[in-house]
Amino acid sequence: MHMDHSKFREYLLLKGYSTASIDTTVRVVGYLWRWAKTENIAALSETSYSDILAFVRWSSEGGASQKTVRGYLTHLRKYFDWLISEGEVADNPASCIQLQGIRRQLQHEILPVAHLQELYARYPVEIAYTAAKQMPPQDMNLLSRKRNKVITGLLVCQGLRVEEIAALQLRDLRLREGLIQVHAQRRTAERVLQLESWQVCGIMEYLHDVRTQILPADAQRDHVFVQPQGGNNFYGVTQIILKHLRRINGRVKNLDQLRASVIVHWLRKYDLRTVQYMAGHKYVSSTEAYRKYLLDGLQADVMKYHPIV
Structure with missing residues (x-):
């Protein structure tokens, strides 16, 4: 234009x-x-x-x-x-x-796939009850943690952005097919992504049990992820998630790092155009930028196994 x-x-x-x-x-x-x-x-x-x-x-x-x-x-x-x-x-x-x-943009430390999976597996959903420390209301806190674990799965498996997760609606879940539709946002394109089988089970449990308890009885909300009393501070939710993830793995810096890690691992498995679609990049140059992490990793391996004497 x-x-x-x-x-x-x-x-x-x-x-x-x-x-x-x-x-x-x-x-x-x-x-x-x-x-x-x-x-x-x-x-x-x-x-x-x-x-x-x-x-x-x-x-x-x-x-x-x-x-x-x-x-x-x-x-x-x-x-x-x-x-x-x-x-x-x-x-x-x-x-x-x-x-x-102006500082040079910091590179993300790419987390191994096993570490990403561990973040989901170890995300805390139980609460340690102690006389010295109570976190009222306990029941709602427990429900929120179960919701946040489902969100963590979308961060470490599909590499979704926070705004994409916040925008998800019930009609975007195609659980019988094991698919999720992600709508276009300011800097990402619409796409349909495959869910892991364990994610499908977790989302179904969340929808049928957790979500119905979090959502007020008289509220009608189409968004997948809801908050008590109809709250809409999704940024606050993701900050709580990030706090827990950092406790699990001290190498976690921010949620952009998780997305970068997912994209880099995709580049090891799929061709460039496929990864462009999966990441929601509107331009292939955005996807190509992540190749530097592959080169950095290769260079590190060369120095580790074939050091220059």
Whole structure:
């Protein structure tokens, strides 16, 4: 889609910028827009601080010098200042970024399949009752843990994102076929994924026993995963899950790490296009980025078994 920059150009002219400077600014905004499309960002007004950091890293990895990228930020600040003046955004996501403060994106430590499976198997659903420490209400806490174990299965087997799990509805479960339909989100595509047999059993138990007890009697909710009193703080749920997972395995850092681990293991078994579909990547380049973990693992094996003396 072509972007009409006429009003933005007029804004810059009124600010006193030269025609050459305006042309450069508009060109840099075009760079951001092309990057945003690859990330499935529908409008630059949706761009966040983290998105600008990602764009800067992308520009640097594409060969742009530090001086050039610093110039990009200067031009982008003008654009977001204009969006503020138009009432399209509340703040400028590029205003606080200093190039020298940008760190390289940290790589995830890829967890072995056995460790992922252990996270599910050892997820605690029982509560240790002690006189010194009670966690009321105990019954509801127990139900929430059973729900969270089912969610953990979707994290470590299907590599689903939090927003994808939160959006799941009852009609998306095709348990007779052992399938689950995942709807498109901002940065992922729709797909249908296979469930493990033990997941099917766990989900059925959750639906018929746990969910009906968590959900208020007069509530009608189509979402698979519900909270007591009709709550909708799914982020809080996933933070509790992450806390338990870290206790099981100290190598667990965040939920993105679990997804990355699942995708890398898929790449060892399936072709690139299949993994692209399973991961919900809208662009194959997103899937290809995970190949670096395979190369890193191969290099580690080479150094382990064939060290350079």
